[in-house]
Amino acid sequence: MIELPLSRIEHETDAQSRNDPHLLDRVSAGRLLLIRDGQVAVADDRLVTVPASTIPDSLRSWDHVSYVGIVEGAHWAALHLEPTAAALDAEGIPYGDRRITALHEHSFVSLRTIGHTLSALEAGLATTATALGAWRDSRKYCGECGGRLAPRAGGWEGICSDCGLVTYPRTDPSVIMAIRDPHDRLLLGHAVNWEPTRYSCLAGFVEAGESLEHAVRRESFEEAGVVIDRVEYVGSQPWPFPRSLMAAFRAWTSSEEVEVDGVEVTTARFVTRAELVADIADGRLTVPMASSVARYLIEDWFGGPLPTATPPA
Numbered sequence: 001m002i003e004l005p006l007s008r009i010e011h012e013t014d015a016q017s018r019n020d021p022h023l024l025d026r027v028s029a030g031r032l033l034l035i036r037d038g039q040v041a042v043a044d045d046r047l048v049t050v051p052a053s054t055i056p057d058s059l060r061s062w063d064h065v066s067y068v069g070i071v072e073g074a075h076w077a078a079l080h081l082e083p084t085a086a087a088l089d090a091e092g093i094p095y096g097d098r099r100i101t102a103l104h105e106h107s108f109v110s111l112r113t114i115g116h117t118l119s120a121l122e123a124g125l126a127t128t129a130t131a132l133g134a135w136r137d138s139r140k141y142c143g144e145c146g147g148r149l150a151p152r153a154g155g156w157e158g159i160c161s162d163c164g165l166v167t168y169p170r171t172d173p174s175v176i177m178a179i180r181d182p183h184d185r186l187l188l189g190h191a192v193n194w195e196p197t198r199y200s201c202l203a204g205f206v207e208a209g210e211s212l213e214h215a216v217r218r219e220s221f222e223e224a225g226v227v228i229d230r231v232e233y234v235g236s237q238p239w240p241f242p243r244s245l246m247a248a249f250r251a252w253t254s255s256e257e258v259e260v261d262g263v264e265v266t267t268a269r270f271v272t273r274a275e276l277v278a279d280i281a282d283g284r285l286t287v288p289m290a291s292s293v294a295r296y297l298i299e300d301w302f303g304g305p306l307p308t309a310t311p312p313a
Helices: 023-027 111-119 122-140 212-224 273-281 293-302
Strands: 031-036 039-043 048-052 063-072 076-079 093-095 098-100 107-109 149-151 158-159 172-180 186-192 202-205 231-237 244-252 265-271
Touching: 023 063, 031 122, 039 111, 039 122, 048 122, 063 122, 076 122, 098 149, 107 111, 107 212, 107 265, 111 122, 158 202, 172 231, 186 293, 202 212, 212 231, 212 244, 212 265, 231 293, 244 293, 265 273, 273 293
Parallel strands: 031 076, 172 244
Antiparallel strands: 031 039, 031 048, 039 107, 063 076, 093 098, 149 158, 172 186, 172 202, 186 265, 231 244
């Protein structure tokens, strides 16, 4: 099994404890990750965690906390902070030899940027916490009656205060594919909303009633006019921005022609390894971030780590 950066889980997920009525008390003896606006708090290239027992009473509830799991026998959770520091009391939260009294004291960083640099334990904890935070931010009201959702089951469920409907965190499956032509060139495309030099593998969401393999073929044809002859599953990775699961594939086509849709993908072309190296060195092409499935697929085809751009003279 391959280990994609955000697929690594070393903590005990402990789903059976989520409905324990005493779970919040158990969490109070553990530690908390800090989550804000879909980002995690980081200091010195490590996740910031604080003793759960030291947070203000106003934040000690499932309205602000989500259970993450067990680490070395202790129950850990995520503290979901508001965009401002107003949620913290005047004394703040102890951290190391100082106290957190304002959110800017720590860097809140997207897992897109740092996921690959974290240890497997930290990556698993941060990915779970980020996914739960994204769900909380986007699902505050009932989809049936519009009533307010209240968290329960350690933050893994939302129950409507009016009709009683129970809502769970949702994951949207997506496919991403490294497409190779008969000359073993790789297809890279540029999406309409990206910066000019950014290129990546083709990707798209799985439609209702569709298999992953069919989604690979459909998206490849819709976005670039490429007919896929064969697909091979590689692995999957959560991408909680806000709630995707990326299923990665290698794919092969006998075609060398590309015809982009002009709506989602504006440019696409097959590249050789030498062309990719030259384009990266000259700054004509920016590759996906190291924590992404796309980067893994490109390096898998390339045969190793990609080179970096040459600094301007």
